[in-house]
Amino acid sequence: MAKKLGFLVNIERCIGCHACEISCKSFYQLEPNMRRRRVTELPEELVGTPVRAFVSTACNHCDEPACKKACPVGAYTKREDGIVVHDQNMCIGCQMCGKACPYGVPQFNPVKKKMDKCSMCYDRLDVGQLPICVEKCPLEAIQIVDYNEVEPSNSVSVVPTFADPSITHPTTHFILPKPGKQTRRF
Amino acid sequence: MLNETISRRTFIKGSVSLSALLGLGAAGTQAPKGLIPKAAAKTNGKVEQFYNACPRNCYDTCSILTTVEDGRITFITGNEKNTYTKGRLCVKGNTYPRVVYSPDRIKYPMRQKGRGSGNWERISWDEAYTIIAKKILEIKKEYGSTLPICLNKYSGNFNILNYATEGMLSSIGYTTRAQGTPCDPAGSDAQGFDMGVAYNNDPEQFLDADYIILWGANPSWTSAHSMYFIEEAKENGTKLVVIDPLITQTASKADEYIQVKASTDGALALGMIRYILDNQLYDKEWVNQNSIGFNEFFAYVKKNITLDWAAEKTGVPKPVIERIAREYATAKPANIWIGFGMQRHVNGGAMVRAIDALAAITGNIGKKGGGVNYIGGETWGFNYHTMSFGAPEGSGGEEDRFVNMNNFGAQVLAANEPPIKMMWIACRNPLAQDPEPTVVKKAFDQMDLVVTADLYMNQTVEYSDIVLPVTTPFESVGINVSYWHYWMNVNEQAIKPLYETKSDLEIAMGLSKKLNQIEPGSCTFPVSGDPLEWVEKELNNDIKALFGVKSWDDLRKNGGTAKANESITVAWNDLKFRTPSGKYEFYSKKAAQYGHHPLPVFTEEYKAPKEYPIRCMSPHWKFGIHSQFQHQDWLMAIQDHPFIEIHPDLAKTRSIKDGDIVKIINETGYMTLPAKITKMVPADTVVMYEGWWKGVNYTENFTVKALAEDMGEYKKGQRGIAFHDNFVNIEKA
Amino acid sequence: MNHSEIKHSCLEERMFMYQLFLHYYRGDLLKLPAAEWGKLLEILECQPALQSNDWGRKAVLQLQNMTTQTLEPFEYDFNRLFVGPNKLLASPFESSYQNFEGTVMQAETLKVRNFYYYEGLQVANEGGLPDDHIQFELEFILHLLSSEKKKEALHLFLEKHLLKWVDQHCARIEEHSQSLITLAFGYMLKGFILLEKSLIEGEGL
């Protein structure tokens, strides 16, 4: 059976440090504003007690990728294993995909005049290596999971700030933090 | 008109005339050539890897793997052979390629015509050395010694070879030195009085802990690699307790978070101790065998400390203190990590002594996975060969003179007989990072010459006469160890130094050469030498044995990183303390000698003045270490401006809304910046993170007074600064 | 004047201009004594390449207004724009214009290096100074100009490199320059690059 690869992001472990985002940028030598992965602050009272919480997201390699549907030149393909690949050579920079994606993932690179997005480092995966962000997270908070094999019981498919999953069926899942005990003065 | 002042000469046409005019010969003929025939052996597509060491003043001091393609760095990441770095870097380390290739780097030696004017002329290294050397010799002649020359260098680069700067200045004679540290002094004295010296367990041992208290430490931001071990421990069932006035990123990860009133942590520890004593939960055997003065200490606690008092003082309810005390005392082993921030108060040293006592009475000291962990220096046994040359014969003065780094401006101004006339600044940005920057600036104004060696233009460079461009770690060799983990990391030269940059070691040799040319014998520092030979000279037999390495080169060839022998990774495992008595000293005569109470007693916190009722804390920021990293474009793309965190209740009293511009003010200074309304800070405190922001003309230190901590003289020569006892008022701007 | 003569003089003019800019960016003009500036101006006044367009004329006009006072800030301004120690206001490195922040030694730099290699050349201090400093690009162009056989390579290099970024470079100079001289040289370069562009287009290569 074909794989169905997706990111599993452990918000319980994530410290919001952005190392995933910057290591990706470093590896691919991206422009400062090109964020294939981005770390976003979550509402303080996400789990009840006020805490600093972040979520790290990239392309969600959706089951029904809106980007792919919107691209007029067929620059997008969905691989057998679920990875949504954008071919920059074919890209004409029309930005239709960016507008279609509910997560605003594809970004326009004004220097290259092309769109840019996370590839799940498929060329690394193909040779048995992990994606850079997965390998470089100091907290090991990001995993690649084959959702056809693993039915993540403790995970959810949506967090605040994340668009309605019923539109494109993203593969990304999240593990929510467990609320800790707090003794606060205020 | 210029034309009138010159003789009009017969016109010669074209390139020939141009070249004749410039006296250079046609470009491409006699002129020095930028392009030359390509060396036959050159090919492209060559990929190499090098080991580097992150030398910033950071707990994690990572072992780095650098990929170089065709002489250009293409990726910088962690070295997998180091089990602490684990093949990955913190967010800051991931920006290193930008550090090297930043358009902001200082490229050439330059001289400013008029301090602060921004009128710079490019000079050669030889000219720079000549100007500096002449000034040094002139001062020496005029004042009879080199004491008017002052060095202010600290932690921007902790590569052992960078001590060449100190060494070079010692080699010209006795000088004035900025002494002390803004970092850890009070806590280090406290641990010095209790145990002889500060000495921490290997942080990889968080995995062996049954219970962890992070006390005023925020490793999520300041030591991401430690946080990995803590999260792993948590997953294995270890309880994580965070005690902090702020809900830090680390507090957000705690199983239990306790919000303590700032600067009352000592009262909390003493309250816990009272409970532990009352309930016979302490380790009698440990105390009997390994300590002195516990009877006096117990008597003090019984007489002066109650749980009600502790609860009142700290804002932590009594049942919570009791529960935490019981949990801590019964967990085996229990690990405490005291953060540097916790002791940046006027009673910081005393508070650390109280927490040490808590660990001691429960027998947690000397145990794997336990300990009262603050800082350590067991692996720093290098030769410091660069500092070994001594003053030249006939130099005036008898010894170096010290000014307190933490009150630098005022003490430089006050220095007399002889006054300070020249300043050398390296690995520091005092005009941004010191308290009372306006006073520091006044001190600069008094100088005949200010020389700054740096990577980037910053406030201090802007106000210097000569700037010397320095190399990044990737352009020079070196060796590093950490004050936290137990690894030694080599630093190879991965690429050619860009532009005309030089390492501090090369600068030291170059200046010595010039000094000796002008006045033979005026500087004892070697005038030449291969940095590879210099670095080998740092390793002695002890350190080689400790790390099991034959040489620097051997380590370079074998993974670039080595861990110290296990025997030293558990602090005080042999229970032989380095105090005068050889025991753990609850009662410390040494402390009394330095004017403190001999026992770990509670000393009162600094009280807010009436006009300035709000505490303003300035802890470390996740995208920077002091003035480094935050200004890189990749990080600016995430956050490009400082802000101040304000609790909604406090904001309400002044009608401040999220994003409003707020003015923070006290008698020292003021600044205006945007507000972030958040419950992460208490309502009596605001927080502004420490750092240097590009394009921002103020720093958090604008309101910080040079208020001294209680301790620091014993181990560091000078007291530290109570950075967090800074009180302000805020209003909507 | 016969056809070949026109071509010849045109080539000579071009070489002169490239040499002028090479000297300028190498910093050779910084220490030029006041008296010598007048001579330089005379030479410039007679350059057809400068007189043939607005920017060139504007530049010469500027320089004609020069006084000894204008000379003093020249060096400081030159350094602010191209040398440091501050962030360069008009970076002389090609790769600075291919990314937002002006980062040096990027992929473009290596492309320039490969071009030099192809012609059997390299930067003397390779790795020490990024290969795409305008000074090296100008020197390389002079090398290519010296032989009719290298015409194709010359056009390719101009199109792929210098002409691609120098407009932006000139725009930064115009924006940030505080000295009459740096501004004049900015205009001169801008005007000359226009000529080069039309020349290449005219030759249809």
Ligand code: SF4
């Ligand atoms: S690197 Fe890991 S811990 Fe840091 S923000 Fe990314 S996912 Fe979170």
Ligand code: SF4
């Ligand atoms: S999977 Fe690869 S491309 Fe995607 S965010 Fe992670 S590192 Fe970047």
Ligand code: SF4
């Ligand atoms: S700053 Fe600290 S954690 Fe980050 S790379 Fe350097 S040593 Fe490692």
